[in-house]
Amino acid sequence: MTTTEDRPTKAVFDQDQEAMRCPYPHYAELRRTAPVFHDPEYDIYVVTRHADIEKVNTQPRLFSSQNPMGPTVSGAIAAITRAMTDVPPEFAERVRVVMSRGDVLFTQDPPHHSRHRRILNKALTPRSVARIEPQIRQMCHALVDGFAADGQVDLVPAFCSPAPIHALATLLGVPVENSRDFRRWADAINSTIGTSMTDEELLATLETQIEFWTFFENEVEDRRQNPKDDLITAVVQARNEGDAPLTPNEMVGFFSQLIGAGADTTTKLISSFMLMLCEDPALMTRVRERPEDLPRCLEEGLRLESPVQGLFRVATADTQLGGVPIPAGAHVWVVYASGNRDESVFDRPEEFDADRDKLRSHQAFGHGPHSCIGAPLARAVARIGFEVLLERLDDIRLAEEGFVPRYDPSYVMHGMQSQPLTFRAR
Numbered sequence: 001m002t003t004t005e006d007r008p009t010k011a012v013f014d015q016d017q018e019a020m021r022c023p024y025p026h027y028a029e030l031r032r033t034a035p036v037f038h039d040p041e042y043d044i045y046v047v048t049r050h051a052d053i054e055k056v057n058t059q060p061r062l063f064s065s066q067n068p069m070g071p072t073v074s075g076a077i078a079a080i081t082r083a084m085t086d087v088p089p090e091f092a093e094r095v096r097v098v099m100s101r102g103d104v105l106f107t108q109d110p111p112h113h114s115r116h117r118r119i120l121n122k123a124l125t126p127r128s129v130a131r132i133e134p135q136i137r138q139m140c141h142a143l144v145d146g147f148a149a150d151g152q153v154d155l156v157p158a159f160c161s162p163a164p165i166h167a168l169a170t171l172l173g174v175p176v177e178n179s180r181d182f183r184r185w186a187d188a189i190n191s192t193i194g195t196s197m198t199d200e201e202l203l204a205t206l207e208t209q210i211e212f213w214t215f216f217e218n219e220v221e222d223r224r225q226n227p228k229d230d231l232i233t234a235v236v237q238a239r240n241e242g243d244a245p246l247t248p249n250e251m252v253g254f255f256s257q258l259i260g261a262g263a264d265t266t267t268k269l270i271s272s273f274m275l276m277l278c279e280d281p282a283l284m285t286r287v288r289e290r291p292e293d294l295p296r297c298l299e300e301g302l303r304l305e306s307p308v309q310g311l312f313r314v315a316t317a318d319t320q321l322g323g324v325p326i327p328a329g330a331h332v333w334v335v336y337a338s339g340n341r342d343e344s345v346f347d348r349p350e351e352f353d354a355d356r357d358k359l360r361s362h363q364a365f366g367h368g369p370h371s372c373i374g375a376p377l378a379r380a381v382a383r384i385g386f387e388v389l390l391e392r393l394d395d396i397r398l399a400e401e402g403f404v405p406r407y408d409p410s411y412v413m414h415g416m417q418s419q420p421l422t423f424r425a426r
Contacts, residue, residue, distance in 0.1 A: 009039045009046055012411045020407040027338035036322035044331045048338035050345045052322050056313055056334050057368035060109050063313035063332060065370055106257045115243045123234035129376045132170045139166040140388035148425040152399055155419045156271050164266035167381045168259055173230025185212040189260030216252045258374055266378045268307035268415030270385055276301055278398045288390050298382050300354040303340045303362035309414045310335035336363040393423040
């Protein structure tokens with residue numbers, strides 16, 4: 001009988017560093033022994049098989065997305081509520097809007113989510129991403145210029161982190177000089193995901209999120225008066241017949257989600273794929289000699305090392321999944337990173353194979369109505385980033401023999417904190 005101390009989820013939820021680095025054996029044990037597992041300590045139902053994850057994600061009315069980041073966010077809201085007992089009501093309402101990310105898209109269910117998606121699909125289009133590809137390439141070259149002469153670099157702060165931030169700033173139409181603020185804002189937006197914070201840390205991050213909110217409220221109002229060829233203008237002007245336009249809070253909430261998710265996940269994708277290249281010389285040779293294979297290889301990298309390990313849903317009624325009863329109100333964690341290594345879907349799931357069947361069946365960008373709206377941008381930034389890195393740098397190696405990366409202490413977001421490399425500049 002599984003006890004609280006030996007349950008397969010303990011190391012993951014306790015944010016043990018080894019489990020943060022490689023949680024996959026824990027997921028494999030759950031798929032084998034308890035694919036829908038109730039963790040008694042955290043009162044979370046953990047779903048690890050590909051088919052069950054799809055069942056959850058295609059039933060948004062039964063499994064709500066109104067708290068996709070899980071119980072730690074609820075705890076953060078409770079802590080902030082305790083800390084704000086004497087604040088004016090208008091400030092408390094502003095905090096509620098900020099913490100709910102505008103009640104838009106990612107944190108909403110049909111029919112509201114459907115309306116948001118219909119409108120935003122008219123604003124964030126493949127064309128809008130393709131339009132800025134030359135600027136993304138130029139910015140990636142500029143980042144490499146900053147360290148090419150050194151022969152060594154910590155790639156995470158020097159390239160993996162700023163590249164998607166600069167791309168997002170360009171797409172939105174905000175000066176790249178604001179990129180340092182974007183990084184602070186993205187860190188604040190993601191700060192309560194899958195981890196824990198003190199009340200003081202929560203209040204500090206809340207102040208930063210309100211700063212972000214105020215900045216984009218001003219940008220939205222500016223685009224009403226002075227339209228530009230950028231995403232903020234496209235969102236302000238987006239309309240869909242039969243749907244009410246987005247409210248200002250919904251617009252800023254969408255920008256919050258785009259920056260919070262887009263910056264962090266793409267940073268983690270670039271660093272994890274670079275680690276794969278450094279550890280597999282044959283793969284490094286393949287993407288250098290056959291650059292047309294790079295998109296497929298990145299897809300396989302997404303499958304193996306999903307930046308978002310999983311998201312939460314809340315059961316809206318008593319139900320069952322995989323024969324396990326799930327009560328109304330229960331938190332359900334759909335573990336995409338486990339579904340991506342499900343033996344019933346992927347042959348030899350622990351191996352890198354960019355030529356495998358069902359490559360796009362991975363769940364790294366979610367599945368169903370809530371599949372990631374920013375996925376085309378993430379793919380474009382990662383692809384262009386590696387095209388530039390491989391064009392400019394030869395003999396890329398890990399700077400430390402036997403390098404063991406340290407990962408962020410989060411069971412939702414999966415990424416390393418640093419990546420020291422050596423290279424020869426072309």
